[in-house]
Amino acid sequence: MKANYLDDLNERQREAVITLQGPLMIIAGAGSGKTKVLTTRIAHLMRNGVDAFNILALTFTNKAAKEMKERVEKILGGHEARNLYIGTFHSVFARLLRSDAPKLGYPSDFTIYDSDDAKSVVKTIVNELNLDDKHYKPNLVYNRISAAKNSLMSPEAYQQDYYIQQEDQRASRPLTGKIYDMYAKRCFKNGAMDFDDLLYKMYVLLKSFPDVLAKYQHKFKYIMIDEYQDTNPAQYEIVKLLGAVHENICVVGDDAQSIYSFRGATIQNILQFEKDYDDVKVVKLEQNYRSTKSILNVANEVIAKNKGQIEKNLWTDNAEGEKIKLIRTNTDNEEGKTVADTIAEQKLRNHYANRDFCILYRTNAQSRAFEESLRRLAIPYRIFGGLSFYQRKEIKDFIAYLRVIMNSRDEEAIKRIINYPVRGIGKTTIEKVSIYANDQNITFWEVLERAKEFGFKAGTLDALDGFVTMIKSFRIMLDKHNAYEIALQVGKSTNIVKELFNDKTTEGLARYENIQELLNSIKEFTETPNEDGELEDNKSLGIYLQQITLLTDADNTNDENSDVVKLMTIHAAKGLEFPVVFTVGMEESLFPSGMSINSREELEEERRLFYVAVTRAKSRLFLTYANSRYRFGQLQQNEPSRFLEEVPEQFLDRSYAGGGLRNSGSLGGGASWGNMFDKRKTAAPPQGPQPARTAPRPTSSAVSNHTPSPNFAADNPHEMEPGMDVEHQKFGFGKILSMEGAPNNRIATVMFPKGGGEKKIMLNYAKLMIVRQQ
DNA sequence: CAGTTGCTGTTTTTT
DNA sequence: ACAGCAACTG
Numbered sequence A: 001m002k003a004n005y006l007d008d009l010n011e012r013q014r015e016a017v018i019t020l021q022g023p024l025m026i027i028a029g030a031g032s033g034k035t036k037v038l039t040t041r042i043a044h045l046m047r048n049g050v051d052a053f054n055i056l057a058l059t060f061t062n063k064a065a066k067e068m069k070e071r072v073e074k075i076l077g078g079h080e081a082r083n084l085y086i087g088t089f090h091s092v093f094a095r096l097l098r099s100d101a102p103k104l105g106y107p108s109d110f111t112i113y114d115s116d117d118a119k120s121v122v123k124t125i126v127n128e129l130n131l132d133d134k135h136y137k138p139n140l141v142y143n144r145i146s147a148a149k150n151s152l153m154s155p156e157a158y159q160q161d162y163y164i165q166q167e168d169q170r171a172s173r174p175l176t177g178k179i180y181d182m183y184a185k186r187c188f189k190n191g192a193m194d195f196d197d198l199l200y201k202m203y204v205l206l207k208s209f210p211d212v213l214a215k216y217q218h219k220f221k222y223i224m225i226d227e228y229q230d231t232n233p234a235q236y237e238i239v240k241l242l243g244a245v246h247e248n249i250c251v252v253g254d255d256a257q258s259i260y261s262f263r264g265a266t267i268q269n270i271l272q273f274e275k276d277y278d279d280v281k282v283v284k285l286e287q288n289y290r291s292t293k294s295i296l297n298v299a300n301e302v303i304a305k306n307k308g309q310i311e312k313n314l315w316t317d318n319a320e321g322e323k324i325k326l327i328r329t330n331t332d333n334e335e336g337k338t339v340a341d342t343i344a345e346q347k348l349r350n351h352y353a354n355r356d357f358c359i360l361y362r363t364n365a366q367s368r369a370f371e372e373s374l375r376r377l378a379i380p381y382r383i384f385g386g387l388s389f390y391q392r393k394e395i396k397d398f399i400a401y402l403r404v405i406m407n408s409r410d411e412e413a414i415k416r417i418i419n420y421p422v423r424g425i426g427k428t429t430i431e432k433v434s435i436y437a438n439d440q441n442i443t444f445w446e447v448l449e450r451a452k453e454f455g456f457k458a459g460t461l462d463a464l465d466g467f468v469t470m471i472k473s474f475r476i477m478l479d480k481h482n483a484y485e486i487a488l489q490v491g492k493s494t495n496i497v498k499e500l501f502n503d504k505t506t507e508g509l510a511r512y513e514n515i516q517e518l519l520n521s522i523k524e525f526t527e528t529p530n531e532d533g534e535l536e537d538n539k540s541l542g543i544y545l546q547q548i549t550l551l552t553d554a555d556n557t558n559d560e561n562s563d564v565v566k567l568m569t570i571h572a573a574k575g576l577e578f579p580v581v582f583t584v585g586m587e588e589s590l591f592p593s594g595m596s597i598n599s600r601e602e603l604e605e606e607r608r609l610f611y612v613a614v615t616r617a618k619s620r621l622f623l624t625y626a627n628s629r630y631r632f633g634q635l636q637q638n639e640p641s642r643f644l645e646e647v648p649e650q651f652l653d654r655s656y657a658g659g660g661l662r663n664s665g666s667l668g669g670g671a672s673w674g675n676m677f678d679k680r681k682t683a684a685p686p687q688g689p690q691p692a693r694t695a696p697r698p699t700s701s702a703v704s705n706h707t708p709s710p711n712f713a714a715d716n717p718h719e720m721e722p723g724m725d726v727e728h729q730k731f732g733f734g735k736i737l738s739m740e741g742a743p744n745n746r747i748a749t750v751m752f753p754k755g756g757g758e759k760k761i762m763l764n765y766a767k768l769m770i771v772r773q774q
Numbered sequence B: 001c002a003g004t005t006g007c008t009g010t011t012t013t014t015t
Numbered sequence C: 001a002c003a004g005c006a007a008c009t010g
Helices: A011-018 A034-047 A062-076 A089-104 A115-128 A138-150 A155-160 A162-170 A176-189 A195-208 A210-219 A233-243 A293-303 A332-350 A364-376 A393-406 A411-417 A427-440 A444-449 A458-477 A483-494 A496-502 A506-527 A541-549 A600-614 A675-679 A700-704
Strands: A024-028 A055-059 A085-088 A111-113 A192-194 A222-225 A249-253 A281-285 A324-331 A357-361 A381-383 A565-569 A578-583 A617-631 A634-637 A725-728 A732-740 A747-752 A757-762 A768-772
Touching: A011 A034, A011 A281, A024 A034, A034 A055, A034 A062, A034 A222, A034 A249, A055 A062, A055 A089, A055 A233, A062 A085, A085 A089, A089 A195, A089 A210, A089 A541, A111 A115, A111 A195, A111 A541, A115 A138, A115 A176, A115 A192, A115 A411, A115 A427, A138 A176, A138 A195, A138 A233, A155 A162, A155 A176, A162 A176, A176 A192, A192 A195, A195 A210, A195 A233, A210 A233, A222 A233, A293 A324, A293 A600, A293 A617, A324 A332, A332 A357, A332 A364, A332 A578, A332 A617, A357 A364, A364 A381, A364 A565, A393 A411, A393 A458, A393 A483, A393 A496, A393 A506, A393 A541, A411 A444, A427 A444, A427 A458, A444 A458, A458 A483, A483 A496, A483 A506, A483 A541, A496 A506, A506 A541, A578 A600
Parallel strands: A024 A249, A024 A281, A055 A085, A055 A222, A111 A192, A222 A249, A324 A617, A357 A565, A357 A578, A381 A565, A578 A617
Antiparallel strands: A617 A634, A725 A732, A725 A768, A732 A747, A747 A757
16 A cells, blocks of 8 residues: 555545544535545545445446546555445445345346336336326336335335325326336336335335344445435435444535436435534535636636535636637537537647547537537547447347346346247237236246146247247256356357348348447456456356446446547536537527526526536636527527526637627628638538538438339339349339348348438339349 | 338436 | 337238
């Protein structure tokens, strides 16, 4: 261990680190060295004789957990650090629940449902209750259920709560409580917990089994919570229970950066912390090491507009820096172009690398314009967020097999794969199985196993039997084979891998590669010894499944060092920093979001979001907005964001590529804006006037619709051969590339240059006319 | 059954 | 615009 680790800290930081006993709240302003304090504090605890086994550190993201782990290891050496419990709330609780789940009636190999699985269960139930899913939108209903669990409200309590019932009544969804109840029972029956259950059931476990509670209270003598401002009531209560004996609870957070209330986080947890415990010590980290004075000034001015904050005064010794640059453009496309141009220019002028830039937006949909422009200038970029690897269909399908092997009660997983690849088990059959399962109160799987008793037709019965036999054959492997071996076998005997391999479309290729990547990652998992050095025992399929469900794309930090411009939502940027930040789309109804301008609380959260965006920047910050942009396919005119008006004039530089606060002239105020880029040579050929999206464009149907030749008449499928030029009524002219299928059901692969590329055409149905023989 | 067409609902998102 | 889906049809 480094001997002088305390010397690297400022006075406040040191005070936080050496306060080891009793409740401690660290208010850590943006860029004030929060992670450093947390990790050093852990090291200091151990230095002072605390056993690593007795320390629990909880974070929100895997990424934060990983970073913390690595940094502690750096101070202590990996040897001592490996017994620490550092992880996300969800992963730590999943791990604890694994051993005690049977106490609650769950298998210890319970499945973890991600939100897609959970919504799908909700949907099933809404259908079973014959409710209209226009009213009972699975998404909304699931959010209600999720919120209930995050406030530790049982289905019974939910249905009895007058206020809640009123709300559901008003939303004309009075049966939400009923759905919650059925949902909970269904998950239980399926042997599955959703993300919220990992918290909720943990709480129930601690509450119902005093011996379990005592065990963990004794074990976790020191507890640390990161991002405390984003905790929800469930997390709050669990922490309170776990820490009740020793009260060595250290929470770290910044109320100014609380941006997850839409997911049940309550800022009250941090605002109230002092009242929750006696003798709370509060340490404020107010020195910012990240940003220039200019940037910090803006951040402070903006956040000061919020009410009810913990008082603090963030300051820095850093240089004054440049003013914040405000850029107005006419359209969203032009915004993209201007930002890309500015990046190119800044790279030249200030010798930045690509990785020094980050483009932050409020919504994922905004990324498009920036992608296009960056690509045009050949600037490499990467978008963070969006669909995670594990949410891709082919990945979920494959994993569904593994889930079923592990837990046959997992109905959601069975339904995903029972007819994938196609094995002749259609919608009707699945519905019947569901009904039988509900009627007899047995699991979906049991109905499949005992299909004979339910009088399916012979063909269907064969198909069901085949499926059951196959799954069982995989299950036998569990004893002697690790996750990778089983996964390989699944890929082989289901033909999934082969099928995707033979699919030569672009999507097919991507899917094939994704499956390969999945298999590789499983292999990697089985080959990496875990922290305790165990290899065999811990490399089971069960462990693997629990891990990956809690993993997300945001955790893929492997190419963190690659030299690319980063694009992400402001939410995703929390905790990160970049030399140059563009906060784009600074417009009313976009940012602040139109959904969040109806209450003070919501607006304040948007403002905190803006604060987070501003404080990501180290040396240069650009704010951009467009007079008009396409949203939902509609051209929309937006006023500049009210947040721009909250930035005092003296901190702004409007000269940069134009910029004026108001939409003065309708078309950008003449020659003053955007011109500096037009005069410069860019890597791309000059675009000329931006191809206005307002200009009449050919409608999409006109592009893809081909007008058939007057003499069009379908030719006999049997006469078609590869190499022929053909005409299709809709796709236009094309060339037959190959031919497959049974003689009486021939399928041609045809390349239509103007009709969307390669298509598979079933000749019995779609009609082709031969234009020219080979 | 599978491919096509038409309709809907579109913040933020970790786990 | 666009994706994800339910209903339709060859």
